[in-house]
Amino acid sequence: MQNEVLLMMPGPVPMPERVINAMSRQAINHRGEEFGGVYADCVRALKPFFGTENEIFLLSGSGTAAMEAAIGNVGVGRKIVSLVNGKFGERLAEIGGRYGDITAIESEWGHPLRLEALAEALENGAEVVTMVHNETSAGILNPAAEVGKLARKHDALFIMDGITSIGGDHVAADDWGADIAIVGSQKCFAAPAGLSAISVSDRAWERLSEKRPYYLDLKAYRKAGSKKPMETPYTPAVPLFFAFREACLIAEEEGLDNRIARHRRLADAVRAAAAAWGLKLLPVSDSLHSPSNTATAILYPDGISDSDLRSGVKKTGIQIAGGQDRLKGRIFRIGTMGAVGPSEVLATLASVQGTLQKLGYTPAADGVSAALEVLV
Structure with a gap:
């Protein structure tokens, strides 16, 4: 609508x-x-x-x-x-x-x-x-x-x-x-x-x-x-x-296996974009713990505020989440759960990338292209 x-x-x-x-x-x-x-x-x-x-x-x-x-x-x-x-x-x-x-x-x-x-x-x-x-x-x-x-x-x-x-x-x-x-x-x-x-x-x-x-x-x-x-x-x-x-x-x-694979693929695409931008994920992984496949938490670079990024993304018609409680202002989170697919994820990543650039952050590489390689 x-x-x-x-x-x-x-x-x-x-x-x-x-x-x-x-x-x-x-x-x-x-x-x-x-x-x-x-x-x-x-x-x-x-x-x-x-x-x-x-x-x-x-x-x-x-x-x-x-x-x-x-x-x-x-x-x-x-x-x-x-x-x-x-x-x-x-x-x-x-x-x-x-x-x-x-x-x-x-x-x-x-x-x-x-x-x-x-x-x-x-x-x-x-x-x-x-x-x-x-x-x-x-x-x-x-x-x-x-x-x-x-x-x-x-x-x-x-x-x-x-x-x-x-x-x-x-x-x-x-x-x-x-x-x-x-x-x-x-x-x-x-x-x-x-x-x-x-x-x-x-x-x-x-x-x-x-x-x-x-x-x-x-x-x-x-x-x-x-x-x-x-x-x-x-x-x-x-x-x-x-x-x-x-x-x-x-x-x-959709089927259990297909649904799980879709969620993981979308999350992989978001993680690929974050890596291309030169941004780190919040979670610390080890042999037992790994990043979530339904919500990716990305650490803010210096000089970028939570309110500026999320309000900029919202102006494009997309809403992402910030950090809660002690993580407020430290991370932004992109969901990859439910009924979404590649088009929604790519649109979100393009909006985040464009907003980062408008706010003065220069990504190390094109995150949208990195995500697209995962998705196609």
Whole structure:
């Protein structure tokens, strides 16, 4: 549509017309066959993207609601250890502090997790581990498999935030030992904000806390979800379910492997452009950590302000993200998630490059050409 801004952020992201149109319909009974079929379609389509055979439930609430559901259902009064190397790992730790005895194992944002400290905490009796798989605030992909292995070795529950990786990158919740995994609707699935999905293992069901949140009580979701047709325990955001079902079907049609490959290729193109410009990525990579494939965090060169760059890019009809909290003014972030493709990425890179030049920064080379070589 005319005058629409292209959102090239780590969510929300542009929505396909099919998804938008799915919301434009009359209300229905959310205790009937039609809604139950919508819910069931979502669950069926989501399982391969989670990499799980566990039960999945949809919550009428954003990813943060799913974070709270995860911790509030199994973490009450327990020793929780949270791995933190970005804003969302910090959020999990803050939620954990509301429910249990929290220990936050912090790294500098964008730097590798301290797995040795996690092993020590588990040896000292930690019962629940939380970790963000894809920390978009710092553009780093964290080692879920290794964290899950440590948690399972010490018989601890593993809560994995896959909000910005499920549906866009490789996730294997069951193989990685993720007892609870979560995703948000407005990220890699390119649906409206306001829904989240959560998978729950048998081990997690066995260790449910006695006192759980009322609205986010997973036992209530399980009881309602077992009905024929499927239901939610409380009134769901029905139009969002229709939109999310359409987004899940689009992802299913594209295919898991194709979808993952597309996201990685687009991220590779952004990284190639940054290297050509002579700019560094924020995250520190090692054998276990790598840059995110759904959001690239790029460090600003000296003399370029966050507000000037992002406002300049927005004047071209494109919106990118800045840094959050302690990273504010230090980085800008380009999303490569959801329904975007080469044309959107190239347009974004051309806008960023042109704005950098207008602000007085001379790129080392043509980033758009470097990206194009990756994409063709």
